[in-house]
Amino acid sequence: MQLVSMKEKLASYGQEHLLAHYDTLSQEQQAQLIKELEELDFDEVIEYFQRATSDLDSVGQKLDDKMNPLDDSQCGSIIKSTDEELIHYQNLSLAEIGAGHVGILLLAGGQGTRLGVSYPKGMYNVGLPSDKTLFQLQAERILKLERLAAQETGKSGKITWYIMTSASTVGPTQKFFKDNDYFGLSKENIIVFQQGTLPCFTFEGKIILGEKHKISRAPDGNGGLYRALRTEGVLEDMKKRGIKYIQLYCVDNILVRVGDPVFIGYCLSKGAECANKVVRKQFPTEAVGITCKVDDHYQVVEYSEITTKSAELSNKDGSLVYSAANICIHFFTLEFLERVVTTNERLLQHHVAKKKIPYVNEKGDLIKPSEPNGIKMEKFVFDVFRFAENFVVWECLRDEEFAPLKNAEGAKDCTPSYCRNAVLALHQKWLKMAGAEIISTSGDEAPLMTSPASEGNNNLDSNGKEVEEVVITEISPLVSYAGEGLEPLVSGKQFTTPLHLSC
Template identity: 40%
Template structure:
């Protein structure tokens, strides 16, 4: 391949990369550089130059220390770590008067352009049997809406509600976090569909970060080719450094955004930039907020919002003892004390992200020991190890909770706000089938509440009130007293 880069620029980049990696004890990554020519060499050097190799050692040390402290606590050797139920106020969407007050406050924030939506969409549809970004998956409602389209149209509807109509729509910027694997396809999909009615200037894409895989022990960068480093995504907590490095946080500040709502693509009932949730957090003067779904049983396999050493956190279900998992609160109708199930639906102030989260990200990585294929120079091929040989550093989106000084928690109704699309069609739980049923049942509920008289059709009944028709059950007054035959699509 011809070299299209001036030799002096290539040489300068090589010297800089060599100096940085040798100073960090990772000079071996350049041992195969002579096998590359021209643009291939330049691309590899640029990839190496983009890695903050100087920080790898401290990230690994911090993660190993965190793991050791956790293991000591499990063994009863640490008295400093204490897990207790979340002690802050937990409101519920079933409190209609409170939610109306919160919705009013949230709508005002949306109207003034102070609210942004951040969509975690780096996953592939592999478990769904779909070859592509999960957001491009069509659940089979009949309307052809994909998960991406649902989110975009709900934002479009919300903007119109807040602004007073289609001609006065409020701006609700949408930031989509992709992965290196699906970034290009996701961008193209939105562009080919005219951003589903949203202004293209209000839709921004940024890719989740990756980190080199490290040897265990030793902490050396693993190679998966003679001149190729093994890399892995840095976990969904990588959303924070990715927003910073990509300029998303700066763009939010430029736009006047003050409140950020982050959520995952695989919830078919998600309410992006939810004014009730945002308003609740605003009225509570919260710097961080979390929507939760109370567990249906003590041993449901979901992490819960709790406190560790008096600070808010998420405790994985496997880290709760049986006694803790089964604790009930007699003052709350006997419901579980450790019951606030985490559903990856979060609120932050922009100030919290910029002033608390970003400066402290270095202490939030965890060790994941894995079998990582590596390059065998003698054999001249990539080999798969029989046992764990390396470390992937990853962080979780909820790792920032302990930084919060004023956390707000909102308990939501499963039937109204949570329909996961994770498992293959035909699965009993969290599948397209269960999500379709949830969306259909919610649509029928909204119509009945609006005063419509529903007449059932034959066979499987799928009913859909489209996002452009209603964001959360509003705007259906025209159907009051009218007969509507199921299935329907409005």
């Protein structure tokens, strides 16, 4: 009866082929296939396919005529803010952290395939003196932020860290945190959950069989976060814990200020429900998405969606009109997230990727195509900006807050050595600003390094000249979150490299 009912259901959606090999399956495989089909919301996924493919003709269309820059009143900046304003923003955040109102969302679904490893990227060690992984650096920044909030407010509120993984990274991620005793954080405040998947489709709208008893699936993109917040019970957990404000970021940024109190405080001061932290574009044609308005909605527009003419538009002072480069660090209020999850999520447009997807043919043979034969659908996490009514951006300094790990050594950018040198240069800067004297291995005062450019991994001094020696200076996040509190430790003192300042 169950099989007859399923055949009728599939026929109504034009998907009868999904049971084409049913009679050749074992009982266990038959049960597995029926269960997967029963759990699939055909109305939803077919609607996704139809909407996504209806816009394929517009892919590549330029958006110049629909775009406008953000209003100045919406744009804050670390450079343009006074010390008093920055302290005010930080204190606003620390008060909320102390009260337990802040949560952090980490997108950590990717494996380190491009780095040449098979484990989650958060477990990668770029070769700092401490040998700390991305996960450990980020965990310790959260722990330090909790301590700063307790010191400032007298309240020991905890930050809840929500980590979204994929099917391939959820197990290794959970084990890694357990094996490392959660890096000093409370186990109950680290919530690991899994993003969803969507069926792969042929260009004609048929769901692809990856095996005789399994549908071919692919992760639903980082924008699948919002669906997962509902289906994995994360939104309800946030509400139960009394969380009001959430910062989101990606795991691969080694310089990320997790739970950045200045960014969050700026958002609080503006009454924003949604915000994007950005860096300034380095040059007009840099391959980054920019934050702007499109048809009066806030949006991240990819570099391929505008012409060179628009990319080169400049203000009277010579700065680029469209300069707010997206680095995937966002702020949301819980009220905004709840509205997105319960009302807006299904309205998000899926982006189509044409791929070579292995499939089972009519004879039951597994075919690995040499040309794209189907599509995978995914949503982007920043696509919810369009639903925001009160939206702001905060511009930070690239060399202090953005160095993504993407590629193995030998690539032109975003390599482990690039990320490592970005950390070492930043920490040397902190030490110099705190009054320390750094002596290199040659016995001379070390030249002040600058963070390496995003393209290329050369080590430069403050005058832009290439130097042979990398100045090894690392500061544990448990000592300083963002350069604060170093003066009593290092002012007027001389240190010889390599230096690792730990607790």
